[in-house]
Amino acid sequence: MKQLTISVCLASTLAAAPLMAADANNPEAQPADYRAQWHSDILTGYQNLEARSQTLAAQAETYCKTPSSEGFEQTQRAWRDAFLAWQRVRFVNFGPVKRGNLDWQFQFWPDSKNLVARKAKFLLKGNTAITPETITESGVAVQGFPMAEYLLYDQDFNKSDKALPAEHACQLLIRVTDHIANNGETVANAWGDFQKNYVENDQYTDLTIRAAMAGIELLEERRLAQPMGLRGTGKRSVYSADAWRSGASLIAADATIQGLQQQFMPAFSRLLKDHEQADLARRIAEQLDEAHAKFPELDRPMGPLLTNDEEFRAMQSLYVHVSQANVLLSDQAAAALGIVRGFNSTDGD
């Protein structure tokens, strides 16, 4: 069992936290109401992921049956749609998506040692048939969007004689996209079944807010600042970004911002307002809107933007809004709501 989520008991130490009780100023608002809305908004996100993943799997199969350059491009588009659907719910880091490490299966990242390419080469080396079991047994670097992205976008690979639509590559693409589609279905169903548990347990308010905080901090620090050379060694490198092969790093950032806008903010704004933090709610929403407003103009591969200072500035402006939203959410809102930060899995280096 690859299961890291630990069972969470109703923590007595958290019982006194302000989020646990109905707000004195607004006795009508019950914390469960926020969670009911979150549950439903996130469910929409997972259902979208499920649908897009199924389209991707079906498209991969169609393309491999009758390969054409048009079909190849359609498959690339289907990959992108499904990947962006994942980016919208990527911030949810608790609940069903942790069972069996589905989140790592959808996207193993960062991959600084280029494990995805290494695993692909290994799987495509011989002529052994690639079965669903091959995917299940091959680890998270094989099981998700980055592997499908490698097959569809990697420039070196696409020049080789093993490239799509070669039989073996097709087999791998079909199995991987099937695996993604199955996981999409699993997580959407499990999130639906999770409703009662989620809505009835107060601790999930805190966990949901902490998830959004972690999601936006990941976006700021690792998905933007790191490749932009604004942290770490200071080197600009597109390889530190996610989805650099497909040039979707920035549009994926936008998808995460939209996910927060659509699946997190509605209930959260209400919660903040009920805690007399309407202004803070407005300011967070504003920063997310500003960040999203950079698109579709910024829907471009990140690589070239890193080498041109003029263009880099456009990206910097996106970064500034994301980092403002992060400060407002992770520092100000967390402090106002008494949310205590704990140790996290990416602590360390």
Added chain:
Amino acid sequence: MKTLFRPAPLALIIAAALSASCANAALSDSTAAQSATKASVVEHYADLAHAGYEDALITARALDKATDRLIANPTEANMKAAKEAWLAARVPYQQTEAFRFGNAIVDDWEGQLNAWPLDEGLIDYVEADDYQYELGNAGATANIIDSKNINIGGETLDVQNLTPELLAGLNEIGGSEANVATGYHAVEFLLWGQDLHGFELGNGDRPVSDYATGADCTNGHCDRRGDYMDAVTDLLVSDLKWMVAQWAPGASDNYRSQLMNADAGEGVQKMLFGMGTLSLGELAGQRMKVALEANSYEDEHDCFSDNTHNSHYYNGLGIQNVYTGNYRRINGDLVSGPSLSDLVEQSNPELNARLSSQLSASMKALSALKAMAESSQNPMPFDMMIAPGNAKGASIVNRAIMALVEQTGSIEQATRQLGLETLSPDEAGDSF
């Protein structure tokens, strides 16, 4: 510098406070538990760190001598002795990693000693077909030993004289964290060489003739390889000397004096932050879970020597040491004194009993991992445990991960119990 980074994409979020089924409070009769104060606990913590770094220094000096002998006289026996000295040096050093997070002075310094994973092609020859380096790392195949000048990202560097200073300056060259020219893992690579066995049994098998002179020299540039080894082990010793001095008692201008002059609560926070961060994010997450879930021996900590199980085991022990206030020195002496355990016992004996037993459970799980790796009958080192389809190996690794995750929940609780935040002490707006 490696910046501390908090929140959680991989989310092993801990919300744990297991209120039910808790162990009964341990009977504490020790007067230490009653008399420990935050100040005395922090002072003893500095003693633990000092003893740990002293042991790391002693064993690094032995390693330096052993590698000197190997360079002067490259025999199988001297190679074996040098490898044994390296393994012995890891025992105290890995325990000191519990001091790393929380004390910026350690975290900013340690990259030169223990950075990983490294793109070893920066240092010496590698098998081209089986060498996966960090994407975009212009230095990944520079091969310093084979070159008088190296060119990294358009910048040409003179590497003719392999001095400790030169090597220190080459770390992270070209802006890549995988360019690790120094430290334990550089020495490890120079002793063992690349592990080309993948998930199969076996570690790196560098021939001792890589250090031979004249026509016996294999793989070229044996003299430069020896120079490199000499410089890198000298640097390790001088780096450790510096850190020992930072924790030494009786000085007025070192890190210890700063720590002792600051608010004792800050010191206690550093202790707990160091324990929790090493336990969850670093050891359970980066060093175990990533390698396991991706079946990636590239993410193995001591990948050349296959000593990863010991690195993990002594990390775990280091965490336990900080909590219990006990440290068994390499000469067998026991350092003990006022501890975090004593402090928690004063206000919440039940929590102290639980965390103490969770720390023991982690050590038990890590012992099982170590025993399996070192089994004389059928050894299964870490890189075999993480192989695809190895259910038995995965379960051993997972048990250790779970135990570390659980103890981190209690470390968090202990932090709150003592009236502190789990934030990084350096980011909590404190003065120092």
